[in-house]
Amino acid sequence: MNSLILQTATRVLVALILLFSIYMLLRGHNYPGGGFIAGLIAASAFALFAIAWGMESAQSALKIPPSTLAASGVLIAAVSGMLGLFSGEAPFSGQWLQITGGKNTGGITISNVLIFDIGVYFAVLGAVLTLIFALEESN
Numbered sequence: 001m002n003s004l005i006l007q008t009a010t011r012v013l014v015a016l017i018l019l020f021s022i023y024m025l026l027r028g029h030n031y032p033g034g035g036f037i038a039g040l041i042a043a044s045a046f047a048l049f050a051i052a053w054g055m056e057s058a059q060s061a062l063k064i065p066p067s068t069l070a071a072s073g074v075l076i077a078a079v080s081g082m083l084g085l086f087s088g089e090a091p092f093s094g095q096w097l098q099i100t101g102g103k104n105t106g107g108i109t110i111s112n113v114l115i116f117d118i119g120v121y122f123a124v125l126g127a128v129l130t131l132i133f134a135l136e137e138s139n
Helices: 004-027 035-053 055-062 066-081 112-137
Strands: 096-099 108-111
Touching: 004 035, 004 112, 035 055, 035 112, 055 112, 066 112, 108 112
Parallel strands: none
Antiparallel strands: 096 108
């Protein structure tokens, strides 16, 4: 499809959709959202990009083969789920890492739940894009 309007709108929309997917990913362990829905939203951005600019452009914009992305996501999710075993707790139990800064900064807290969601995000994004790219190649 060579629609100038679609290609122009896609430049802005893809960035906004990907930003929204990151937002949904980061709020997911406290509110509705998370890695699964965020991965689907990100995949929709690449699908829109493929419709506007072509499948080859979408594959090159991704930079990483989607099957590698999916496998990496499953590995990240599995490793984050097993972090509890290293501290003598059950698998998939919540683990938190407190990173403190200097004086008066308070620091940040990272949990393995967020890391698990990131793994799910990559797994879903890679799996859906593998499916989309395979369906396009079959035509």
